[in-house]
Amino acid sequence: MNAEQKARIEANRQRALARLKSRGIIRDDQAKQIESRNTPASKRAAPDSIASQDVTENRAKAMKLYAPHPDTRRDASAETSLRDELDKDTGSKRPLDKIRPTVRKQDYIEYDLATMRNSNGGFINFDEDEGGGSENRKNQSLEEWQRAQQERRALYEDAQPPEHPSLAPKCVECHINTELDPLLHDVFKLQVCKACAKSLPEKYSLLTKTECKEDYFLTDPELNDNALFNRFEKPNPHSGTFARMQLFVRCQIEAFAYQKWGGETGLDGEWQRREEAKAQRREKKYKEKMREMRVKTRAQEYTTKLLNRKHGKEHVHAFSAAVDGGVNEDGIRMVKRRCFECGLETQEISI
Known part of the structure; x- marks a missing residue:
């Protein structure tokens, strides 16, 4: 692309921006942002310099805003540098940098797949505490490994190996x-x-x-x-x-x-004595329940007597034998019954 073509493209872009601004589609700040994006890289300011300039301007505005309140101001950069110096001096991490679990995983997890490594001969769960770690085991000779195993076995059994098999326990x-x-x-x-x-x-x-x-x-x-x-x-x-x-x-x-x-x-x-005590407790509990049931039964009987005395004894009907009652309006055969004491009549369907 030659210089004439570039100048023609730039003139078309300027006319398009002017047309959009005249129609009210974009604002002036948006047009400036579009022009800045289309500006060649050599004419743009460095991003780091722009960011540092923005930070400087924001800090100056904040200092001007909080000038009447000097007690509330603090320098974040100074605090960060002080914290870094303290970390370097102590040489240790802060408490929240590493949170340890409160549950012992070895009590519930037999094989932790996250701690296994590929030994190129099958996955083996290495224990770093035994033998000084995997790196030290690689550099051990056969005699050193055998000596370490003997020491480990003697420590586990809490006794030295016997000098002769006949002396073994x-x-x-x-x-x-x-x-x-x-x-x-x-x-x-x-x-x-x-x-x-x-x-x-x-x-x-x-x-x-x-x-x-x-x-x-x-x-x-x-x-x-x-x-x-x-x-x-x-x-x-x-x-x-x-x-x-x-x-x-x-x-x-x-x-x-x-x-x-x-x-x-x-x-x-002692077993017999305790079994007898259990049987006595069960018998005592049974008698207590029976006594409560009798008291409740007597209370119910007394309540029934009071109700009969107040309202009279409950009447039980004594019906006579069924007699022909004719046919109802639906054409179904009916039978009648009468109570001997109160004279109540009932009509029943004869099936």
Whole structure:
């Protein structure tokens, strides 16, 4: 496009703007805005300079407006710079920059997909606290990794590995197996293997707190005493907002209950006594309900007598046998009946 064509296009644009202004379609400020958009880029002012000029003008207007009230003025830029300097000095973020959840996710979420990484051999949930993180594990040698695993196992089992397999602790039931149940061994301090714990549920099954109170008649203070019983806590299966469920091993609960109630016979006697007390309470409640019902019945009888005395006894009709009553206006056969006492007559349709 040559200079003549550009001049012709610009003249046509000016004439179109003048025609729109003369018709009142656009205002003068809108025409100036359109002309500024069509101005070449070299003739326009830089956007940053325009923005800074607008900010300077607005600040001058604000200072002029709030000049009679010097106490209400504040410099936002000064406050921002002061806050930045404080953040640099402390080297920590503000409290609201990072909000931590109040619920422990590990109690309710077994596998958090958001924390999994692709290890190029299957997705594995890395635990950064074990082994010093994934970056340190990559740089570990085989000997260092084995040593870390031994230290971890010794810390978990709270005992050093035996020097010889014959010195390893054995199951107290079968006296053969050395692979003990980790839950019974670590939490309840019982040397029992998994096979024996599964085959002897009358000794090594787990009981809830409610079952301990109902079956062995133990109290809450006794069950809450950590010196008396070992316990295993886990999230409540009914709801995440409920209190954590406490599990006890049956043999320890049973031994304490026998000591408290005087053996198995004493426990059975306590159960019998409580059952008799329950039966007595049920009988007492039944008698109380019966007494209330009798009082209510007598009150109803007394009320009926008063009504009969005031209004007379309720009349019960004694009708005679049906006699022919002729035909009604619709041509249907009718029968009549009469009360012997009050003489009330009724007409019935004979079907």
